[in-house]
Amino acid sequence: MKLKDLPDDSPYTPGDKACEGCMASNIAINVMRILGRKTIVSVPPCCMSVFAGIFPAINWDVPYFHMQFANLASTITGISRALKAQGKDDVVVVGFGGDGGTADMGLQALSGAAHRDENILYICYNNEAYENTGVQASGSSPFGSWSSTTPVINGGTGNEYFPKDIPRILIAHNSTYVATAATSHIQDFINKVEKAKNLRGFRYIEVLSVCPPGWKVPTDSGPQLVEEAVDSGYWLLFEYEKGHLTINEEPKFEGLREFLSKQGRFDSLTEDQYQELETFYKNRWKIINNYQVNNDS
């Protein structure tokens, strides 16, 4: 599907209560434009459950199931298995989870579902912190970033840990489909969601999701920031399918310092921390690139 063919109509309806400039809202609209109405959605507690799922005004014009924080993957597993038992094999079961519910609390259920190759599509909108509860660092927050639980007062240096690599964990499960995406590369985004829609088995797509209040950036800066994240190697675009990894966009490794300097959450970053970050992202690229290099071995 080409961008121009994307239907205007989305089963994720207008009028949600997301913050100005929220990219998660944008991701939901566009994913649902691709998936269409033969879809059942589940969202765990996260920003999206709050801005689009409070009774009586919800934004899902498809069946919607809200469960708990740690069990998105097992919840959509239950829906998927029940549909299978009913012989309904043309319905896509999709879960939208934040990075806290995916990388931290939900990791056990996610691992179980990937291991069993459940017929589910899991979209992680990664805004790199527990933004819904007011910006606390999560297992996928970047090193050196400010959050309300990694303060930079009195000698504090922000988040002391590097983010977990969930796509790589799921590749280690030999999952049916694992991909990363960015709204700046929208055709790549469409291709991946469409491919995932049509595959059967465990499918995971992680999308970088700019959170203006959490990242301390202007509300209109999201699209530009995502593009810079890809160019700088901060966010890699790749997909893994049937044991094959493909890098969809070679990073230029340019502009990491500028990308970080535009975000208030990195205001306290020291030069030493910056050097560590640069090394981390270069190494991550090497690791992912090695998968591609070794595809046919």
Added chain:
Amino acid sequence: MIPKNRYHDMMTANQAVAIATVRAKPKVIAAYPVTPQTTIVEHLACYIAHGDLKSEYVRVESEHSAMSVVAAAQGTGVRTFTATASQGLAYMHEVVSACGGMRLPIIMFVANRTLMSPGGIWPELSDSMPERDAAWLQIYVEDNQEAFDMILQAYKIAEDSRVLLPIMVCGDGYILTHSTEKVEILGEKEVDDFLPPYDPKHVYLDVDRPIAQGLIVPPEYHMEAKWQMHQAMLKALEVIQEVNDDFAEKFGRNYGGLIEKYRVDDAEKVLVTIGSTTGTAREIVDELRDKGEKVGLVKLRVFRPFPKKEIKKALKHVQSIGVFDRSISYGSAGQCFLEVRNAMYGTDMPILNFIAGLGGRDVRDKDIEFMFDKLKETEILEEVIDPVVFVNTRGVTS
């Protein structure tokens, strides 16, 4: 292979529960091992492999996921089953607590086992009792036959449009789950007639009719939903009785519905029991009756909803009541005792609470005799200083 017709066999409660589940034909089963429930999901795996049952059998990675899978599957409009015990139930508590409000008629068997600490794998009700406020019906069974029968009745009760709440059928670990006795297995056809296929009329996930389940509900709408859950619980009291009577008429086993009364009508001292201990107590009641003592027992079958009216009606004429609890709410008393005393509000008879069998300690004949002896010593309410009596406990009772 399980015979299609009615038959008798020797089996544990776990096998009886597994065969009852086969007869009930759930479309999705979540399986995770935890002692002493494990053999239920083992049996079910084999029955599915043999072709006795066609069901999605999901070998989840935790009890939290087990309850998530059955909740979401039930919410998608199919009958479900899972089983757990002890730490497993505690681990799934978060999800257990979501099911009532979503009006999901899930059936789960709980093989009652102590919750640490101290740790242990032996029977106690400290796993299911904390779930009494989770908007699940709770049915406690005495023996393996009742375990089989109540799984079938539970589906019928839960799926009734007046109820639409989940049910945990609870049975003492080991005493039932690993002890073999004769069980009559009802035939497939007659069970189908009693329990037709699940046909949800209320909300379920369907792309042709989009609805939302489990939403965040703000204060201005919240209380009405909770009130409806409470009303459904109260309605369940009559549905349980109806299903009991229907089952009794069809299959000839009448459990009395909400409570079972045994030699109570002319009794002066009555022991209220729950679970497998009822069998021991019934024997002692007979022995004491032979000696001319006016004793009786009431077996609590349904703990949620609690049959307040039936308890008061059954016991208002007696002189004193003892309540057996295989669990305790520390700093207060046993949960059954608290409910019974609440039911007897307005009367001035002494009511004692016998805590026994914790962590799987045997509740022996002489422990039941001890309870009746204590009741004899306590004739008026003023004599009750502390109603909580630990039975057969070193340094406390001899």
